[in-house]
Amino acid sequence: MSELPKTYDPKSVEDKLYKFWVDSGFFHAEVNPDKKPYTIVIPPPNVTGQLHMGHAFDETLQDILIRTKRMQGYEALWMPGTDHAGIATQIKVEENLRKEEGLTRYDLGREEFLKRVWAWKDKFGNRIISQLKKLGTSCDWDRERFTMDEGCSKAVREVFVNLYNKGLIYKGHRIINWCPHCATALSDTEVEYETQPGKLWHIRYPLADGSGDLVVATTRPETFMGDTGVAVNPNDERYKHLIGKTCILPIMNREIPIFGDEYVDMEFGTGCVKVTPCHDPNDFEMGQRHNLEQILVFNEDATVNANGGKYEGMDRYECRKAVVKDLEEGGWLVKIEDHEHNVGTCYRCGTTVEPMTSAQWFVKMAPLAKPAMDVVNEGKTKFVPDRFSKTYLRWMENVHDWCISRQLWWGHRIPAFYCDDCGEMTVSKTDVCTCPKCGSKNIRQEEDVLDTWFSSALWPFSTLGWPDKTKELDYFYPTSTLVTGYDIIFFWVARMIFSGVEHMGETPFKTVYIHGLVRDAQGRKMSKSLGNGIDPLEVIDQYGADALRFTLATGNSPGNDMRFSDERVQASRNFCNKIWNASRFIQMNLTIDKDKAVELPSDLAIEDKWIISKFNTLVADVTRNIDQYELGLAAAKLNDFIWENFCDWYIEIAKTRLQTGDENVQKVLCYVLSGAMQLLHPFMPFITETIWQALPHEGPSVMVSAWPEYKDELHFAAEEAQMESLMDAVRAIRNRRAEMNVPPSKKAKVLILTEKKDTFSAGAGFFPKLAYASEIELIDAVPADAAKMASVVTGDAQIYMPMGDLIDFEAERARLGKEKSKVEADIDFVMKKLNNPKFVDKAPEKVVAAEREKAEKLREHLAKLEESIAALN
Numbered sequence: 017m018s019e020l021p022k023t024y025d026p027k028s029v030e031d032k033l034y035k036f037w038v039d040s041g042f043f044h045a046e047v048n049p050d051k052k053p054y055t056i057v058i059p060p061p062n063v064t065g066q067l068h069m070g071h072a073f074d075e076t077l078q079d080i081l082i083r084t085k086r087m088q089g090y091e092a093l094w095m096p097g098t099d100h101a102g103i104a105t106q107i108k109v110e111e112n113l114r115k116e117e118g119l120t121r122y123d124l125g126r127e128e129f130l131k132r133v134w135a136w137k138d139k140f141g142n143r144i145i146s147q148l149k150k151l152g153t154s155c156d157w158d159r160e161r162f163t164m165d166e167g168c169s170k171a172v173r174e175v176f177v178n179l180y181n182k183g184l185i186y187k188g189h190r191i192i193n194w195c196p197h198c199a200t201a202l203s204d205t206e207v208e209y210e211t212q213p214g215k216l217w218h219i220r221y222p223l224a225d226g227s228g229d230l231v232v233a234t235t236r237p238e239t240f241m242g243d244t245g246v247a248v249n250p251n252d253e254r255y256k257h258l259i260g261k262t263c264i265l266p267i268m269n270r271e272i273p274i275f276g277d278e279y280v281d282m283e284f285g286t287g288c289v290k291v292t293p294c295h296d297p298n299d300f301e302m303g304q305r306h307n308l309e310q311i312l313v314f315n316e317d318a319t320v321n322a323n324g325g326k327y328e329g330m331d332r333y334e335c336r337k338a339v340v341k342d343l344e345e346g347g348w349l350v351k352i353e354d355h356e357h358n359v360g361t362c363y364r365c366g367t368t369v370e371p372m373t374s375a376q377w378f379v380k381m382a383p384l385a386k387p388a389m390d391v392v393n394e395g396k397t398k399f400v401p402d403r404f405s406k407t408y409l410r411w412m413e414n415v416h417d418w419c420i421s422r423q424l425w426w427g428h429r430i431p432a433f434y435c436d437d438c439g440e441m442t443v444s445k446t447d448v449c450t451c452p453k454c455g456s457k458n459i460r461q462e463e464d465v466l467d468t469w470f471s472s473a474l475w476p477f478s479t480l481g482w483p484d485k486t487k488e489l490d491y492f493y494p495t496s497t498l499v500t501g502y503d504i505i506f507f508w509v510a511r512m513i514f515s516g517v518e519h520m521g522e523t524p525f526k527t528v529y530i531h532g533l534v535r536d537a538q539g540r541k542m543s544k545s546l547g548n549g550i551d552p553l554e555v556i557d558q559y560g561a562d563a564l565r566f567t568l569a570t571g572n573s574p575g576n577d578m579r580f581s582d583e584r585v586q587a588s589r590n591f592c593n594k595i596w597n598a599s600r601f602i603q604m605n606l607t608i609d610k611d612k613a614v615e616l617p618s619d620l621a622i623e624d625k626w627i628i629s630k631f632n633t634l635v636a637d638v639t640r641n642i643d644q645y646e647l648g649l650a651a652a653k654l655n656d657f658i659w660e661n662f663c664d665w666y667i668e669i670a671k672t673r674l675q676t677g678d679e680n681v682q683k684v685l686c687y688v689l690s691g692a693m694q695l696l697h698p699f700m701p702f703i704t705e706t707i708w709q710a711l712p713h714e715g716p717s718v719m720v721s722a723w724p725e726y727k728d729e730l731h732f733a734a735e736e737a738q739m740e741s742l743m744d745a746v747r748a749i750r751n752r753r754a755e756m757n758v759p760p761s762k763k764a765k766v767l768i769l770t771e772k773k774d775t776f777s778a779g780a781g782f783f784p785k786l787a788y789a790s791e792i793e794l795i796d797a798v799p800a801d802a803a804k805m806a807s808v809v810t811g812d813a814q815i816y817m818p819m820g821d822l823i824d825f826e827a828e829r830a831r832l833g834k835e836k837s838k839v840e841a842d843i844d845f846v847m848k849k850l851n852n853p854k855f856v857d858k859a860p861e862k863v864v865a866a867e868r869e870k871a872e873k874l875r876e877h878l879a880k881l882e883e884s885i886a887a888l889n
Contacts, residue, residue: 020603020710024596026560030702034149042086042720043154045093047491054090055495056082057476057525058155059508060163062101063137064108067147069534069542069580070501072552075153076568077531077647078499083154083698084642085496087723093492095479096148096155098141100164102427102468103198103364109133109426126425133426147553152561152701154719161479163471164428171478172428172471173445175519180443184380185420187432189310191293191300192374192419193360196318197367200423201376203467204416205506207360207369216285216355217340220348221246224262224271230255231350233285235357236295237343238336241268241324242313245291247302250276252287266348267339268325275306294373310373316423318370332370377421377430377464381514385412388514391523397513400645401575404502404530411506418511420467427465434460473511476524498525501533502575529645532577534568539579555585562700563588569699570655572648591655592703595696598663599707602685605674606712613714614686617679622778624684625732626739627666630657631688636726638695647699654696662688665743669782686712691724741772741812742779748808749787749815756806756822763790764821767799770813790821829885836881839874846871 037043045053056078061071078094086092106121109132113119121129145160161168179185193202217237222229232246243265248255259276279302280289293303294312303310313324320327320335327335343349360369389412391397392405399405421430433442435451436458442448448459471478476498480489494516500509509528516524535541536548555564566588571578608614616628634657641650666688673681690711697704697718708718715721749766758764766789768776773794783789798814799805805816819825849855849867856864 018710020596020600020707022600024560024592024703024706026556026562026592026702029706030150030152030561033702033705034152037154037717037719038157040716042717043094043156044158045091045156045492047487048091051089051091053492053496054082054085054092055095055492056093056497056499057095057479057495058097059500059504060097060099060161060472060475061144061148062104063098063141063144063162064101064105065098065144067144067151067552069550069552071144071148072151072564073531073534073568073572073578074499074501075148075151076565077529077572079151079153079565079701080569080642080647080698081497081499081529083701083719084723086154086719087694087697087721089722091491093159094153094155095159095161095492095495096145096153096157097161097163097475097479098145099468099472100137100162100427102422102424102465103200105133105137106424106426107198107364109136112136121425129425150553150556150561152565154701159479163468163475167481168471168474168478169428171474171482172466173431174483175474175515176431176466176470177443177445178519179379184383185377186380187375187377189373189375190378190417190419191297191371192376193369194316194372194374195362195365195367195369196316197365198362199316201374201419201421202362202369203419203469205469206363208363209358209360211356212359214355214357214359216353217343218286218350218352219266219290219343220350221263221266221288221290223258224264230258230263230274230288231286232288232290234290235355236292236336237339238320238332239292239295239313240265240290240339241320241327242292242294242311243268243272243290244293244303244309244311245272245306246274247277247280247289247291248274248287249278249280249282251278252280252282254287266346267342273306273308277302277305295371297371300371300373312373314370314372376419377432377466379418379420381415381417384514384518385415387517388412388510391513391517397523397525398527400527400529404505404528404575407502408505408510412510412514415510418467420470421464422467423463424465427468428471429465430462432462434462436460469507469511472508473515474519476512476516477520482520493520493524494522495525497527497529499529499531502530503533505530527645530575531572532575534580535577537579537581537583539577550580559585559589560592560702562592562703566591566651566655566700569647569651574645591659592700594659594663595703595707598658598667599689599710601667602682602689603710606682606686607677608679608682608686608712610712612712614683614690614712616687617683619680620684621680622735622738623666623669623782624680625735627661627688628684628730629732629736630661631691632726632730635691635695635724639723639726642698651699654692654699658692658696662692668786672781672785694718694721694724738772738775738778741775741810742782744810745776745813745815746782746786748810749783749789749817752806752808752817753788753822758788758822760788762822763788764817765789765791765793767793767795767805767816768813769795769798769816772812776813832881832885836878836885839878839881843871843874843878846874 058078059074082092082094110121113121113132124132176185193204193207195202214235216233216235218231218233219237220229220231230246234240246263248258250256250259258274261274262271263274265272279298280287291299291302291308293300293308293310311323313320314332315321318332320330322328324335327338330338340349361367362369389409392409399408431444433444433448435454435456437456438451438454440451440453442452450457451459476495477489477493480486480493482489498509512524516522533541540546540548542549552564563585567580567585571580571584620628634653637653638650641647641653670681670685690708690713693704693708701719705718745768766783766787770776776794780792783792799816802816805818806822807814807816846867850871
């Protein structure tokens with residue numbers, strides 16, 4: 017047991033301790049029939065990722081849970097890994113290729129480009145893992161996985177083929193979200209909507225029979241070349257007579273039908289809607305219902321294609337201007353109105369998404385959604401807080417088919433194989449080299465890759481060896497708790513649930529613990545554009561990992577965003593220093609056997625029973641709070657107990673006994689401090705390990721020591737009540753002395769009138785040190801000269817202190833007289849202003865009111881000073 021240094025230096029211990037934990041195998045979990053399993057799978061960060069505050073928050077919460085369960089005797093597995101992050105990684109490599117070599121991926125070709133991506137992954141992929149280790153995360157690094165490693169890739173193919181064979185995966189020509197910048201399809205959840213100012217253009221479409229025209233209102237005139245109909249509500253009296261007729265598409269001079277559909281909102285615009293099935297999801301649905309022609313007018317880069325006629329080659333926004341100009345010149349433009357509307361943008365790059373019909377691969381969601389809803393409705397998977405179960409269920413009730421194909425090169429390539437000779441398509445778990453229909457060797461694989469979330473959805477079971485029936489899968493699945501932010505419930509949580517239920521036959525996790533976002537001190541979301549992001553690695557470098565972790569924990573309540581500030585980290589750092597100084601003081605005063613764990617003595621003083629009982633209650637509270645995912649509450653209770661009860665009260669009381677070599681108080685100090693370090697360990701692993709190692713203990717590490725348990729025999733209610741009476745008295749004396757500006761060095765006799773004489777007799781020894789008493793006297797009646805004493809009243813006592821013991825009357829009279837003169841001068845100065853009509857009439861009302869308020873406060877201060885002076889006479 018080494019002596020603790022004078023100050024705690026995180027940099028000198030954190031890397032060393034982390035290596036000790038890893039080398040000792042403390043993070044590793046194995047199939048163990050003698051223990052209950054507890055499993056968390058990490059939300060896999062991107063391989064090109066940089067640790068940000070969201071990661072630090074998420075991983076801190078997971079580490080608190082996993083370290084607690086490990087100490088409670090569970091076989092605790094925290095499965096780590098990283099995600100290949102298709103779009104994000106490919107964009108990163110493409111940008112680097114363009115900047116460094118002036119090349120595109122097409123210049124290299126698919127095979128060579130993918131070599132570059134793998135090289136990038138090897139170079140940067142482990143960066144975020146090393147950063148997570150700096151935070152103290154106790155993942156089982158022996159089991160680290162990657163969404164494109166051999167096992168996960170095998171699982172992806174297994175799932176794809178199984179779903180395809182069940183008819184749940186299909187390839188279809190449907191409307192999808194297309195990002196022109198990323199050049200790929202996006203799922204609905206990958207589109208973020210924002211309100212943008214726009215226009216509503218009213219365009220006249222002549223009726224084909226020459227009997228007049230109708231006016232449509234649109235926010236997107238640039239797509240009008242793809243119009244194949246005009247829709248009206250069949251209940252709209254204005255247009256009923258037009259249903260079944262045709263009209264002429266301006267400029268294009270093409271005849272298109274007018275039809276009735278109840279989707280049309282009679283109140284919006286003119287009540288007539290141009291229908292462009294290839295460029296609007298609602299128009300697509302109407303087109304399907306009414307068998308409309310589909311005309312695609314944009315290329316993949318959002319320029320106009322050959323179907324756009326004279327506008328071919330134009331960018332979509334350039335085309336908009338040209339179309340509006342031509343409509344105006346042709347007399348078809350009726351008017352333009354300002355109009356705000358929701359615009360979909362790519363969640364990765366922010367580019368406005370283009371709805372387009374395209375041949376893509378989809379997962380049929382309706383058959384998968386129902387059983388995934390059932391496990392939540394039946395309580396097999398619970399959301400914490402519960403309100404997020406409603407968010408989840410609402411989304412699942414309205415879920416659309418999932419577009420899973422992406423026009424990328426980096427990712428899991430779709431296992432569909434085409435024969436160029438006979439056109440046969442084969443979906444297979446293994447590569448197809450020969451056409452099963454015609455025997456041709458002229459086979460090519462589907463170019464598209466799968467949505468990143470397709471492989472992430474399998475994470476809870478693919479990481480445990482599925483589709484193979486491994487012992488780990490049997491033991492650790494379903495996992496126990498998923499910890500994640502509310503922002504990816506639809507991206508990831510929902511997909512894991514329906515995937516687990518479909519492929520494993522049961523839900524992938526029992527609890528989904530949802531946390532909020534980390535915001536800045538002003539409550540704003542951290543972003544590059546605002547420049548308010550805080551690098552957790554810089555915080556760790558400055559204050560240590562424990563200070564960062566404790567700040568994140570104490571600011572947290574399930575489901576709610578938290579505010580992060582440097583002041584809060586400093587407070588956590590100060591807490592570290594408080595613990596360190598107290599621990600060092602205790603260690604320096606130990607004379608008991610330092611090689612054995614401490615057992616409580618049988619002979620306990622009132623203050624011993626109080627602190628033990630308080631600690632016993634803390635054990636129950638913290639354990640319950642962690643079990644209920646109230647980690648912020650648990651951290652706050654630990655802070656309060658250690659700082660106030662243990663350091664500010666018990667250690668101060670114990671100092672006198674330590675001077676006499678009292679071994680009982682040493683044992684109590686060690687027992688409580690050691691136990692407090694165990695409870696605090698999941699929150700602040702480094703400092704607690706350092707301190708625990710410096711105390712009498714058994715076992716190699718605090719992280720594999722047994723979690724403290726509540727014991728009925730250590731609940732001392734009577735002694736707690738007695739100590740509260742004594743502490744109330746001490747606080748009251750301190751407050752009264754502070755009001756009178758009496759320095760601690762000035763000792764005073766303390767007279768106590770109480771019915772609880774036994775309590776105050778037992779605690780009489782506390783008052784000289786804690787209440788600066790020269791002596792204590794328990795009295796039976798109010799002192800005759802009580803009027804000349806300073807007095808305070810608590811719930812259990814009346815306390816008197818002779819004024820002569822507290823102050824030097826002459827010096828205090830002089831001080832108070834001087835202060836009185838100053839206050840009187842201040843009052844005169846303010847009143848001269850208020851008595852001046854020019855000031856009162858011309859100064860702003862707020863300024864005059866402030867001066868009046870100042871005068872009132874000064875008068876109140878003067879009255880108190882006069883009372884104090886009178887009391888001294």
